[in-house]
Amino acid sequence: MADQSGFEEFYTGSRHRLITYLYAMTGDRAEAQDAAQEAYVRAWQRWSTVSTYDNPEAWVRSVAHRLCLKHWRKAKNRVTAYLRHGTDPDVDPPSENTVALITALRQLPVAERQVITMHHLMDLPVAEVAAQTGIPVNTVKTRLSRGRRALAGFLDQDAFEEYANA
Structure with a gap:
């Protein structure tokens, strides 16, 4: 099992920097917090490996960055689909x-x-x-x-x- 105390120290020491970075990148505090949370979950799941990296914080930051990019791509695809197809036609109320x-x-x-x-x-x-x-x-x-x-x-x-x- 992962060294929980080492992870807790890592999390407490890097959380604020990561969320600040992601917030500046996305402009959306909730999105920044969601991406950071998911990145830390992934780090925790692989903590025995991630903790041996020269810079575990860079790994978590990279994961969180990719999560934000994935979110942006999905949003862009939704906008593209909307522009291509428009909204659904209005539906009459049921009889x-x-x-x-x-x-x-x-x-x-x-x-x-x-x-x-x-x-x-x-x-x-x-x-x-x-x-x-x-x-x-x-x-x-x-x-x-x-x-x-x-x-x-x-x-x-x-x-x-x-x-x-x-």
């Missing part, structure tokens, strides 16, 4: 029927809800629902029948027919 259906589906037992959504909303044939859920075809049919009956009681007839016939 009253959709809200009613979701509310009704939540009242069904999970097993019935699963087969109803797979068969009616995902347009999967009964045999495919059975294959994907690992239950017999007749069980799927029974759950569909029970689920439809229960939904008809929860929904007004127009909303039920809209989704049942979709």
Whole structure:
């Protein structure tokens, strides 16, 4: 196991310098602290090796620097993707029927809800629902029948027919 007291001394003696360096580099104190924390975790995991280096602080600083660069690359990629694709188009709010259906589906037992959504909303044939859920075809049919009956009681007839016939 690593020499814990040696690591604690190293950490206490170098932490402020590393965070100051990273903060100056990133301009973001939270990012600097996150990168420093991750770098020290990695140093602790390899302390038996890192402690033998001529300058363990340089190793930790290098690791923390690479972590910041990785964070910047990801941010740059997100901005590039945003500029290329833009934002998602605005989505209209759900209709009253959709809200009613979701509310009704939540009242069904999970097993019935699963087969109803797979068969009616995902347009999967009964045999495919059975294959994907690992239950017999007749069980799927029974759950569909029970689920439809229960939904008809929860929904007004127009909303039920809209989704049942979709």
